Amino acid sequence: ADGPELYAGTFQGVFRSADHGATWKDVSAGINGGDVRSLLMHGNTLFAGGAMMQFTTDGGATWTSPSGTVRPKDITSLAAIGDTILAGTPANATFRSCDGGLTWKWMSSLAVPGVTGLLALDGDFYAATDNGVFRSTDRATTWTSIYSSKADAIGAGSGMLFRSLWSSLYVTTDSGSNWRHIGPGSSANMPRATCIALSGAYLFVGTEEQGIWR
Numbered sequence: 001a002d003g004p005e006l007y008a009g010t011f012q013g014v015f016r017s018a019d020h021g022a023t024w025k026d027v028s029a030g031i032n033g034g035d036v037r038s039l040l041m042h043g044n045t046l047f048a049g050g051a052m053m054q055f056t057t058d059g060g061a062t063w064t065s066p067s068g069t070v071r072p073k074d075i076t077s078l079a080a081i082g083d084t085i086l087a088g089t090p091a092n093a094t095f096r097s098c099d100g101g102l103t104w105k106w107m108s109s110l111a112v113p114g115v116t117g118l119l120a121l122d123g124d125f126y127a128a129t130d131n132g133v134f135r136s137t138d139r140a141t142t143w144t145s146i147y148s149s150k151a152d153a154i155g156a157g158s159g160m161l162f163r164s165l166w167s168s169l170y171v172t173t174d175s176g177s178n179w180r181h182i183g184p185g186s187s188a189n190m191p192r193a194t195c196i197a198l199s200g201a202y203l204f205v206g207t208e209e210q211g212i213w214r
Contacts, residue, residue, distance in 0.1 A: 027060025049075030146176025155196025
């Protein structure tokens with residue numbers, strides 16, 4: 001989101017709404033490969049991660065690929081603190097840019113499989129992975145495990161950090177020292193969670209093939 005503008009990444013590219021979601025326009029012309037799994041608005045630059053990494057500074061009119069020999073692919077998540085941007089992938093690879101996304105390097109400090117979610121919160125990075133949840137307090141130079149089992153998604157808001165495993169949601173208010181199960185109950189039949197967002201008093205959960213739950 002950027003003021004009244006909203007962006008959505010889909011298997012068919014990037015769409016933009018200039019009227020709070022009432023109407024949408026395909027702005028994918030110039031993107032190599034239509035599969036866009038993650039978006040990051042960083043200043044005036046919108047990054048789109050999926051089969052490849054590309055970015056636009058003009059609302060999707062034109063798209064550019066990063067320079068350099070390392071170009072992240074198969075991207076599942078993006079997060080930024082200042083000029084440090086992270087890109088997570090399902091493979092044993094996470095990438096970091098220290099120049100606002102112009103160039104990238106493989107990040108050996110988080111060489112774990114299945115990075116399903118990245119989050120920037122209060123100056124720290126968090127990563128949900130197949131090996132658990134990790135936290136970095138030094139712009140992704142080093143990482144510490146704060147939960148040691150698989151996490152499918154991660155989200156935050158109002159001093160709380162959320163993680164999910166399949167349809168179960170958990171919350172911590174002490175940076176991962178203690179976690180509490182918050183639902184939903186087994187009768188809800190909610191499918192696997194893929195993303196989590198808090199807005200006001202409502203917790204929204206994106207799921208596999210069954211839309212958004214609240």
